[in-house]
Each structure stands twice: as C-alpha cells, then as structure tokens.
Amino acid sequence: MPYGPHTPDDRAQMLAALGISTVDELFADIPRELRASPLNLPPPEPELELSARLSGLARRNRVDMASFLGAGAYRHYTPAVVDQLLLRGEWYTAYTPYQPEVSQGTLQSIYEYESLIAELTGLDVVSASHYDGAAATAEGALMTCRATRRERVLVSRAVHPDYRATIRTYLSVGGLVVDEIPLVADGPAAGTTDLAALQHMLADESEPVAGVVVANPNFLGLLEPMAEVGRLAHAVGALFVSVVEPVSLGVLLPPGGYGADIAAGEGQPLGIPLQYGGPYLGLLASTEALVRQIPGRLVGLTKDLDGRRAFVMTLRAREQDIRREKAASNICTNQALLALAASIYLAAIGPHGLRDVAALGAAHAAALEDALADAGAPRLHPGPYLNEFAIRVPDAAAVHRGLLDRDVLAGLVLAEAEPEDPSLADGLLVCATEVTTKDDIDRFASALRAELRKTDRIPAVPVAGGVAS
Amino acid sequence: MPYGPHTPDDRAQMLAALGISTVDELFADIPRELRASPLNLPPPEPELELSARLSGLARRNRVDMASFLGAGAYRHYTPAVVDQLLLRGEWYTAYTPYQPEVSQGTLQSIYEYESLIAELTGLDVVSASHYDGAAATAEGALMTCRATRRERVLVSRAVHPDYRATIRTYLSVGGLVVDEIPLVADGPAAGTTDLAALQHMLADESEPVAGVVVANPNFLGLLEPMAEVGRLAHAVGALFVSVVEPVSLGVLLPPGGYGADIAAGEGQPLGIPLQYGGPYLGLLASTEALVRQIPGRLVGLTKDLDGRRAFVMTLRAREQDIRREKAASNICTNQALLALAASIYLAAIGPHGLRDVAALGAAHAAALEDALADAGAPRLHPGPYLNEFAIRVPDAAAVHRGLLDRDVLAGLVLAEAEPEDPSLADGLLVCATEVTTKDDIDRFASALRAELRKTDRIPAVPVAGGVAS
C-alpha cells in the first residue's frame, strides 16, 4: 500500500478485536448477487515509475508557444510566493471550517478574500466561492429570479459562449426562460450588446425580466456601455448582473461603480494556473440587499468567549447541509483553495501592481493590434477594448492551424466558438497580457504574414498598413 | 525596493527620530577618500522579467540526456514529499538553533539525522554537518592527526580526485604530510588499493601514520578490502577513515562493521539534487571515543525545566564562536538543510526502500556492463563493483563527445579526471542507478556501437560478445 500504514500485524490485531477472521466478513451485507466483478485495473505503480509516466504525459502537451489565446482564461505572471504559500499542507489538506476553533487560518483567509473581492467589485457581499465563472454567472442569474420572483433572464450574446450554455443548463430546468440579447451588427458599436434590442425586450410586460446579464469586457474583448445597461434594467425592476474579468478591474470601473446588483466572473486570472480549465474560481458578489439570496459560503467576523476577534461561517441557513431541499443552491464543496490563491496573489501584487498588470496588457495589446494590422489582419470591430480583440483573417481556421506549426498559438478561431454568427466567420480572437513579449508579437506578425502569403489569402480590400507604433 | 517594507514616510520618521536629515550621515564614519565608486550594476529587475531570465538560463543547460555520469554525484529518484517538506519556510528561513526553546524543530531533526546516519554507518557520533564529501573527508583526516598526535595521512589513489585535492589543501598547510597509496596495477584486484604498498608505507617508523583513508566503493566503482585495510592501520596505531557513498550502505557492510574509526562521505545521493555540485552534504561519523575530536555541530537529548524531553546543541566547546583559535575547526555555517533533506529522504524511503534503491542500481549496472561489453566496450577492471565501473573505449574523449551529440552522457572521461594514471587513458567511468532505464541502456549501447564504427575504433582484441542477459 503506497500510503497506508497498516502492517499485517495491525490488521490481524483489528480483526481479532472484531472477533472475525477476514475482512470479507465486513462486506457480508452486500447482497451476494450484486458483488463486484474483479477490478480490472493496472497493477500498483511505484512512485518512481508513476512520476516518469506523469512527466511523460505532461511533456506531450505543448505549452511553449507564443500564445495569444485568452477567450476566458488568461496567462498571467504569478509571483513565486503564491504557490509556495499555497503548497503548505495546513491549507490544502483541511476542509470546510466546521470547527472554527481549529480553522481560523482558513476562516480569516476567506473573510479577507470576501473583503478583497468586495474592494475590487465595489459590492458588499462576496460568496466564497463558486466552481468557475460560468457556474457563478448561472448562480447570479438564478439569484435575480429568486429575488424578483420573475422567470426570465436576458443574456447578451457577447457573454462567453460557455457561460451562456451553462446559464441555459442551470435555468432551463426550473421552467425559467433565457433570452439572448443580440449584438450591434455594424457601426462604431459593432460587437457590443444592442441597447435598442435590450430596451425592446425589457418592455415586454407579459414576460417581465428578472435579470440582465452583460459582460465587460465582453467575449469579443470589447467594452460595453454598462451604466446604460444598468439603467435600462433597473427602469423595469430587473436586476443587473455584470460579468467581469478581475484583472481588468485594476483599471476599469467596478460593477458597484456603474450600478450592477451582482457581479460574477472567472477568478482564474488572479494567480491561478491555466491547467486546462480548472480548478478555477467562480467570483460572485452582490449588494448587501441580496445577502440572503447569494448562494455559497459566507464568513463573518465575530468574537470568542474571551473577546478575541475570530471568524466563523455564517448565514448558513442558505446551505444544503442544513436546509436540504430548501437551500439556495446545492453547492457544497467550493473552490476555497483557489480563493486563497487569488487572495495571496492580490496581497502580493497590490493595487498598483494589479493596475500595472492590466495596463501592460493594454499596452501590449495595442502593439499587437498595430503589428497584426500591418501584417494584413485588421481588427474586426472598431470599438474600444482593453487587452483582447478580434481580427479579420480569411480562412481563419486554416491560418490558425498553419500558425501552430510556426509555434504561434494565434488565439481562438471564432467560427468554432460561435458557429452561428456569420459576422465572426473570418475572426480570430487574440489577446495580450503583461507576459506577452515584443518577440512574441514579432513572431506572430511575421508568421502571419508568411501564412497569408502562402495562399492568396490577403484580403481583397487592402488594409491600412504602416500604422504600427 | 522589491522586498523592503519602508515607505518614504517610514524613512522620514526614522530619520526624524535620529535627528538627522539624510541617511548619508550614518555613513560619515567611512573615511571620505575610501568611499565607494558608484555601483555599476544593472537596474533592478521586476520579478516577471527576472523569472524569465532565470528560466532562460536554466533552459540553456541540458539535463534531458540518457546519463551514465556519477563519479561522486548521483542521479536518484527523490520522492516528491522530500522537497515539499523542505520548502516549508520554518526550516529554511531559520538559522543555527542558538535558542533551543524556539528551535526544537531544527534540533530534533538534527538529532534524528545523527541517529539515522549512525544506523547507516554503524558508528555512534555523527556531526551535523560538513560542506561536502571532500571537506568532510579532509576534516576526518585532520581528526586522525589530532587524535593520534601524528602528522602523516595515507590516502588511497582510488579516493575521488577532488577529495584527494581537498585533503592536500586542508592538511598541507599545518605541515601535515599526505601520501598516496598506489593501486594494484593488474590481476583480479586491479584498480583497488594496493595492500602490500600500504603495509610497506605503514611500516615506516620514522613517519608514523595518523590515519589511512580508503573509499568503498572506490572512485573507479570497485569494492575495496576494507576490513583488511582497517586491520593494517590499527596494527600500527593508525586510525581508519572510510569514505562511503550512503546509498550503498543500504546493502554494503557499514564502516562500523569492518572496524572503521571514522566514516566520511558525500550525502548528496540521499535525496539531494545534483545542482551542479552543491549545496551537498558532508557526512562525518566516528566512534564514541573520538567524540571530542569531531568538528561541527552535535545535538543531544536532554530535558526542560518541567521534565519535557527536548533537544539542544551540545559539546559546543569544540566550536569557533566559543573557542576561537582553539576550536576543532573553523566551521560555522554548515549544511543543516541538506541534513534535513537526507533525513526526510531516509524516513520516506525506509530501510527496505534504500536497499531496493541500491540493489536496483546494481541490477541496472550489471545490465549496462553486459550491453556495453556487447557493443565493444568491456570493463577496465575485473573486480567486483556495485553500480559504477570503468569501461575501456579507444579514444575515450572523442567517443564521449560523439555520444553527447547522440544525447548520451557517457559518464566521465577518466583521462581528464586522472591525467597522470596511464592505465585509465582509455577509460570511461559509467554508472547506473535505480533511475537508469532499459531504454537509456539501449540508447547508450547502440550509440556507442555507432561511434565505435565511425572510425576504426573497435579494439584490436575482439571482446566476448553475446553475454548480455
């Protein structure tokens, strides 16, 4: 047994205490006809060999390309201190802090997480935590229905497609209705949520709207008129759910600053590795008024018998282990360790550091825009963005594949993510962050130039060249 | 300041308390004419960029070859638990446990280290610790002089050349004499310490010998007649210093088992990374009779005021901070963290695991011997070995270089390490350990075959082929 402590003697001693001769007797209650067939698994593997197997698998992944892929998960620099603190067994081998007297470390860290995300979002109540950005957004949408006792939620088509799919899954079942708000097709606001359409949808009194869900920056990287969305939603008594990317909140107005009732989003950019999609961190925050609607763990400050300051899980009557079928959500295990990672990241990088991370991403993205335009791939939308944007590339999927062979991961093929939107058929969604280097950008631009040259893929209408900074 | 906490306000407050206006005033005692020229260093580098620089440098090293290089530092599998425990700040950001009340962690771990190495060596007193195997061996040689009040040490030529050089450096200065014991030139004992010569050297009554230093396995991988060496040394009142490789002690007789008074050696194989030569771990152990001669830290068991068991540094009157010029050695900072690593390694792998590691190395080495002989490179010496041995390859340096291009690190070119020994001119010193794979061995053998074919390097006398297991 690789990790078990029991020697044959130990087992014999325990069996003797139980007055039985084999452990099989403890399984006599499993009906004979339902007993398992033998486990057809490989033999136990010693650590030496297993570690080689695991390294071998890891090496089969390629993570060394010049990458411009974002689309909901972002490469960032995580200070070395974050993982070294996280690797302390006292954190990751503990569980739900049911016994606060021996869990003050975890409890205080959660309280601090709530406080940090409250500062970042400008909202008061922060749940710690949800599975990921998509599930948190879906929970946020459910909250709007519970709070307003209405059954229809409007979601912008510029919310991440996985989030929209998740919202559909979570909401559809209870007979709740999810409608998508179209995007502006052209003009300066192309690619952002169509406010006129939204207003029209909100006006339908036969189906009153519980919540409006819009992302900023949106899936296409564009900045949305969030304050206006909030005003429109509130005008008809709907709640406003803002989907946020937390690093951007180092420089962008926070949801609390433009009237959002709920903020949801993916916490991965706050020091959490990409690791092929998870574990990530579902951010969910709300105004104080919604405190009894918010699902998930809440930790509050209190004191002990001797008056010492201490922290404890609170408002637990929303949770499944107490309320069972009447709980606000079935969530039980959450993403606490990732909330801790995000807290350590924020503590290590600080407010100015976070601003610098966001601003560097913007600066690198601007350089990227210029270089790609120069190489023949102009932006697809004209509006402002922070650090991610779509470019127009003829035969995008093929070019993307060609670039892979040149060690460039050229973002996301939009036609694969959003097959139903013809306006994105030629689009690649690319992003830059603080870790994007000038070398990476140069490599992308020159490889792209070569790929475009390969066939006669250069777009018919020549793009404005020479604007590279 | 990357790690400093002081804000401009803090500094102003401190200066005000001191009644001065700039920090320069605190340096007024440095004579003006001796003040430093400006520091001509690169600008401060943020962690993001520095981490990229460091990864870039690390990537310029090639550590992915099939490696058969040992020669005093060995590749082993270190269970993941070792480094994760070592990475706890409580260990590595503490120092010498001067205050035992708040250092019981370090103190107990050192006591345990002493106990573990005592079990491994069969000796009672273990110093924790010395810089590396070479320095520990030199300190062991010095001990023999102090203990016997004699001034001549005999060192086998089959002790690692770096160790011999270090012994020369440490001993030469005090007017102490170091003589080298030649090796047997041919026959079944070729490559081992020449006992007849040793006996002859010991017999010189005009220069009585303090200590005899022999390694097992020796530098060429061969097993030495240690018990016989000990008998010869003791017969003339000399002490016997055995240089050991600790993993081999999982299967080989311990120094205490064949009469050694002192064991010294390199602790690196016990879970310590190769890291281009250090920090390693100098092992030094002795009989109880030599306890007041042994240099370096000793921790003993005692109790506290309330009768609790506790650990404390002891017999400190041998150390420099107390005895200054009369100390047993100038050693101050030692290799405590590496001693801890070795302890965790031994605790994690256990006695049976250690035996398995040593035995697997032997089994792989036997397979390697057969494969290389088959490829045209037979052993250079006939005697028994554990997991390292020399092979005969014409034009060894060139073949070694050629194999590098085939991603094989074919051990050590003996002519470079021991240029003065003509019998090693055609030698490569190769080793196998538990991490050596069959693939590695196959790659080595077939690459060697190709290299030997390249020129007409195949030795004139055909070697016995077909004995591969």
Added chain:
Amino acid sequence: MSVTGPRLQPVLFERSKPGRGDGKVPHPPKDALDRVPSDQLRAAPPALPELNEPEVVRHYVNLSQLNHAVDTGFYPLGSCTMKFNPKLNEWAARLPGFAGLHPEAPDEIAQGTLQLLFELEAMLAEISGMRAVSLQPAAGAQGELTGILMIRAYHRSRGDVERTDVLVPDSAHGTNPATATMAGFRTVNVPSAPDGGVDVDAFRAALGPRTAAVMVTNPSTLGLFEPRIGELLSAVHEAGALAYMDGANLNAILGRFKPGEAGFDVMHFNVHKTFSTPHGGGGPGAGPVGVGETLLPFLPWPRVLRETDGSFRRERPGERPTSIGRLRSFVGNTGVLVRAYAYIRAHGTALAEVTNDAVLAANYLKQRLAADGSYDIPFGRPCKHEFVASSTSLRKETGVRTLDVAKRLIDFGFHPPTVYFPLTVDEAMLIEPTETESLETLDAFAAALIEIAAEARSSPEIVTGAPQTAPVRRLDEATAARQPDLRWRPMTGRQMPCPD
C-alpha cells in the same frame, strides 16, 4: 475587539501601508491606457492592501498554522474522507505541461492531458461498472445536478413529461434533495427502517408514475451499506424511474460493489474523497458522473474521444445533440483530475485494499467505543467506511452534549468528527477514520473519547469549557449571523433597486 495572543493575526488590510509593495511587474508606459475611453476607467486603483512580500509570507504562514489539517493530525470528519493527500500528486499537477495548458488549446497540442483524461474516464468506468464517464462536473453536487438533468432529459426524450418527483431517503446527503430542487423536481423524503436501511414499504408507497428518479447515498450517511439495494433497484425500474447513486462514499466499496453492475443508471464520484485529491479548506473537488447505457446519449459535452489513429480530441460543439449541454466552462477541473489519476495509478488493483483498510479501521474504532459503552452506537451491524456514535445517553447522564465532546477533542489534538449529522440521529457524531491512519492513532482517538466521557462524569465543566488549547475559544456565532460583518470595511449599505 482585540487580536490577542501571539498566534492570531491582523487582517491583510491592517498590515497595509500606502507605498509598500513593488517589484513584481514592470511599470507600464504612460500611454498604456490611452485607447480606453476615460468613462470606463477607475479614478484610482482599488483600495486593496499594500504589503511587501515578507509581510505577505508571515501573514499566510502564521495563518496557516492556525489550521488543523490532515498534514498536522487526525481529521475523522465523517462523510468527508479526510485521507492523506500524496505529495507526488501535488508535484504532478504543477508540471508545466499540465499547469500551463490553456483550456482552449487545440487538441493537437493537448494530447498529454487528453490522454490522461481519457484513461481516467476508462478507469472510473471500470471502478464503477458504468458504461461511460463525464469528467466535467466541478464537485459532487454538480455531478448530482448533471445526473438528475440527464434523467430528466431521458424521460423527456421518451415523451414522459409527468415525472415530477425525486425520492430521497432521509439518510441521504443534503446535496441530494437540494439538487432535486435545483433541477426543478419535488423532493419526496423516504424514511429509514430501524436497521438504517431504507424502509422498503414506505419506499414502495412513495414510488409511482410521477417518480422520475431515486437518489440513494450508498453507503448512506450513516455509514451503512443499503442491504435491500437489489429490491429497491428493481422496484424503481419497474416504476419506469431511474436510479441515481450518490457515490461520494465510494471509498467504502472499491472492488466490492460496482453500482453500474448492480443496476444503477447514474452516479457521481467525489474524487476529493475517494481518490485523495485535497479538500483545500473547502474545495476544489471534482465530481465525475458515470452512466449506464440508458443515459449515455445525454452526457454533458465536451467528452474526450479517442480517434482511430490513437490520438485524442474533445467533442465538438453540437456534435452530440442529445447532450444536456454544459455545467460549466471548458472540460472540467483538470488539475484535480490529474491528482486523481495519479492516485488511482499508484494503487491500481490495490484500490480494493484501500477499501478493506478503511472499513476495517472504522469497524475497529466503532468496536472500541462499543466495548467501552460511554457512547451509544445506534447501529450494531458492521459499518462501512464510517459510523455513527451518539452522546444521547451521556447527555442524559451528565448534561454534556456532542458539541462539548467535539470541542474537547480539540484539546486532545484531534479534529472533531462531523457532528449533528446525519440529522436523523440524535446527538450524532459521524466518525470516518479512513485507511491512512495508523492503529496507534485509532487507539489514541478512542482513548481520548473514552477519557472525555469520564471527564463528563467527573468534571463536566472541563468538557463544556473546551477547547482551551486552540487559538480561540468557542465563538459567538449568533451575533455573527444577526449582524453579519462580511468584509473589512463597513458595508456600503446600498439598497437593492428593485422589489424583493
């Protein structure tokens, strides 16, 4: 309020000082944000704390030491399977090839992870006797939701839209009824029989044409294998309903019972319990779902598929229109699954011994307590991986409650078991030792419980006043709930702009 004692720590914000902390990232050029409209920008950075790295380190190192964890001591938290977390697994998950892989990386550059996920699916299918497995759910509760949504989709696919009920035995985990509600079903609670198993008559009475599914936690939260499981499964299927097994307690039956073989239609795994991935102070986990033939078409997408050339790929959007869709973004909690994979491969066929040792340890501990008699052991028959003890008699005799016993265990250096759960047993303690605790530890824990009972009789105030050695004493939880203080700065108190 004061932060008293050298072990408690100020909060991050109290450690902050403007101007501290720098050196992590380069400063951006001045014009970095010039392309962003100013009405989108903050006037000032968020009011996060400013610290330097040494302060951050001390903060978290000292905080961490306030926790009891599996790495520091015995943690017999019933239902949670607090087994040892192998360090190899932490190492593996951090390999750059795994940790640095983007979730939208094209399949051709993600073959290592895809292969691992594919093999893990296959191994989980073998362990559970299920036909196929989805690795997408982020935790057990999400696995349950996935399973119930598949059941719903199955009934709908047959035009069977009248099934509104989900039967849940009262010994089921709380997530089961909560999931049923979340999925739009009505929960019908089914009582237990005196032996702790489901009351078959009550069960049959509740079962009917409106029953969509039954959710059985097996072994149950009482630590008992459901002895009439065959009967229940037949009844369910006869009624046209499907059977869900909450497999969070799979640690108790590895190699002994394969739910798929026995007839369950769907189940979830809790890899953070059975397969030793860390619980992380509350998470993360992963809750893969296994299905039999019936529910195969409805699995969430994307699944990981093997091509005929041996390469692996993710299912494409829309490739399998019967899918219930997604429960979250991307493929799943891959980093957790890497750890589970490592654990399963480390054991291989020896997984059966894991269960043997876990069940043996639980029964031994139960026997030690039963032999002493200070605590009630409501169910005499062999338990599986955990068992319920109760302080009902002790309380009658001494006034000392389970809560007090739990707190007193802290002074003995142990984490308390799960208390007042399951809800169906008075003064319950749910004790789960797991297979990675030594006999010495089991004996010491039993001795502590027995000594506490003796204290309860001789000097109950020691027990009711516990803990004394923890960093804090018992907390004022009532005030915390009445006047929630959920963030460092005063709440802004902004009101909801819409009717509640």
Added chain:
Amino acid sequence: MSVTGPRLQPVLFERSKPGRGDGKVPHPPKDALDRVPSDQLRAAPPALPELNEPEVVRHYVNLSQLNHAVDTGFYPLGSCTMKFNPKLNEWAARLPGFAGLHPEAPDEIAQGTLQLLFELEAMLAEISGMRAVSLQPAAGAQGELTGILMIRAYHRSRGDVERTDVLVPDSAHGTNPATATMAGFRTVNVPSAPDGGVDVDAFRAALGPRTAAVMVTNPSTLGLFEPRIGELLSAVHEAGALAYMDGANLNAILGRFKPGEAGFDVMHFNVHKTFSTPHGGGGPGAGPVGVGETLLPFLPWPRVLRETDGSFRRERPGERPTSIGRLRSFVGNTGVLVRAYAYIRAHGTALAEVTNDAVLAANYLKQRLAADGSYDIPFGRPCKHEFVASSTSLRKETGVRTLDVAKRLIDFGFHPPTVYFPLTVDEAMLIEPTETESLETLDAFAAALIEIAAEARSSPEIVTGAPQTAPVRRLDEATAARQPDLRWRPMTGRQMPCPD
C-alpha cells in the same frame, strides 16, 4: 522523560513499525546483488525507521511548527543578517535545468549555469571592488580559509616563509582566529580602543616581519565601521603583510565602501547573509572570495572562464599551477549561488538602498533603546547594520541577565538577538534588524524590550522564568554536555583502537 504537550513530537524511530512504508521504488530482481561478494554485504538492512508517507508528513510539518523562523516572525540575530528570503529564489533554484545539472556535466551542456556563475562573479567583483572572485568556498569560514591559504601561497611564492602570525582584532568573528589556526598560523589578538575600533598603537606594536596577514571584520562584530581603516591598511602593507576583510557584514556597506578599492587584498562574502540566501537552520551558505591583483594567481580552481566566442568553460585541472588547489569537490554551492544571483539582479543598483535601509533601521532601533535608557548602549556613534546593547546596568539593578531578557522576548513572539556575543562586551545583545523589517515591527520590538526591563524591576521572576509560551521551557544543557546522548539507540560504546 515524557513527550508532553500536543506540539512536541515523538522521534522518527518511535513512530516506526516493521512493515510500514513502501511504494516509492520498484522491487529489484532477486539476483540483483549476485555479482557482489557476500562478505561485502550486510546481513540485514540498516535499522532505519519504517514509516508511511502520511506519518513522515505529519512528523515534519509538526516539527517545523516548533521553529521560529524569518517566515514566522522577527529574528534580529546579530551578525547573522536574518533578512527575508525571496520566494522567487527558491523557485529558481528548483528549475530542472539548474537542479538537475550534474557537476561533471561537460561545459557544452552546462552553459546556462556557467553563464550565471560568470555573471555572478563579475557582479560580486563590482560590488567589492575586487579584481576577481572565486565562487568555490561553501561558506564564510571556508572562504576565510581560502583567503588565508592564498596569502600564505603569496608569501611563499616570494620566498617569504617566515611570516607565521595573523593579527586578529578582538572584535573579529570567531571564525577568523579559528581559520588562522587551521591554516597553520599563530593568532595574535589585537585589543579594541574605547570607540570600538582597533587600537592602532597595539596594532602597530603587534605588526612586524612575522605578520602574514591581518583579518578585519568590517563592520566589526560590534556593528561599527572601522574608522581608522585607511591607517591600518597602510601599516599592514608597509609591513609587507596582506589585509583580509571578513565581508560577512557587507550588508552594511553596499555601495558605500568597496574593500578592493580601499586596499584590502582579499575578502569573503557571505551570500547567505548579504544576498539573502536561506540559512537553512544552520546552512547551507556560500562564501565566495574576492581578490585584488596580488592574489589573482592563487585563486582556487576551477574558475569559470569566458572564451572569445562567448561560451563559458571551467578551468581545466592543472591549467593554473599557481592555484592553491581546491577546498571541496566540484565548482561550489551552485544552488545557493543561483539564489544570490537572483537577489542581486532583483536589486541591481538598488543594493545601495538595501544598505541604507538596514543601517537606518539599526540606528533607529538603537536610538529607541538609548532614549529609554533601560539598557546600556556601549557605543554611542552611529552603528552600521547592527548594534550592541547590554544589560549590565539592568542586571546590577534587578539581577535579571541578558539571558533572561532574551528568553522573555520569546514570550513576546520575537526571536532573541545574539547574546553574549561579541565576547568583549559584558551581558551583550547584538541586535540586527535588517532592511526587510517594517517600522511597526521595529517599534514593537523596542517596546517589548522596554517592557521587559520594566518587568525586571517590578516582577523579575516573570523574566527569569521565561519563556512560558514556547513549546519547551529552559533546558538542562549541563547534563546534555556531561552525558551526551547523541543518537536514538544507546551508544555502542566502542573504544578507539589506538592511543589517544
């Protein structure tokens, strides 16, 4: 004796049980050792403890928590420069390219490390004003030995074999005289003047044709810069001797004083002090040595060289016959040097500010204590990175000694300073705050010392009975030394088979 209290731990051997622990390495074939003569083999494996991984983890996690460390709190251990150890450096040293490189790897596959070492040498030369640097010495003391051996070689190379003495001021670190002895020299101690600097007259009197070298710890162990350093250096050189600077306290003078520029011939660095590499509970460190032109030929081999094509290589054996040889195996403590390199590059030119902040902090703390007056401050002039305080007056007044004050600091959550060192000051406390401690910490420490002095006056038994909050109370050190118990099993008591 008992292991009392939940925090103390049994020793590894007490946790052992035969048959535990497995799964790390495959089992070897039965015939694995058949080629080894049986008289070389052990009959049974060594009697090491047998544990499983969970027990190993708990053992070391719990043990670690018994330590005070820089990562847990203030550690003002004078002379030891207990500054923060950046976490980036730990990460860097573990990069597989660095950690996995064999010390005998051919130069062409070791270019990354060789470049790093080459650059580090150059940066150390710049920082010290020295001509060249050897990275070989494993610690400061070995650096001293290296330096003194080079001085010896220098004199011999000139046929000057009569120089048998090394002058060592009494404020020098203990390693200096110990080194001189080890190198075969006679140590001549030179007293200090009342201002803490060297007594120049005594110095001149001791200096002569027999003087091989002077070893100056500068700043001295009193934390004072040697004000008459120019005078001393001229005298030394006039006498034909060479000047060694113990540079362990370089943290105090970065960017302010370059020993090489000032005329020192040789010095060592303590990278585990000045450049923030961890002290590891006693080590490892690294003690590079810098030399001026005079000693260049004598540097130990192998040095790291740059070829004209920009590649790097190690010196070959025998390439530089004037070398004193080697002090240890291989190139040096490379893993430590990687950390030092990272630290130096993180700061670059800002290293001067490190010194400013370290010296400012020390003077501020000294001033706070001086203003209070409870402790004596023997030297009024500005200190450098550390300063000496003394409890002489306090002891006279209250009977409370420096040792008691130190132990009482533990109850306040601080590590005591270095005590009874330097030996030249009665009841000495050598206090070194370093630059990485916040003003809040400095203030809290000063307040604690002042409060302890007040306690000494009002209730001295609190101070003399301290510590009370540590895992153990004061130890019986006398018995430990009288009847040494240095290993778990009883000593075998085997006698030395030769005359002593």
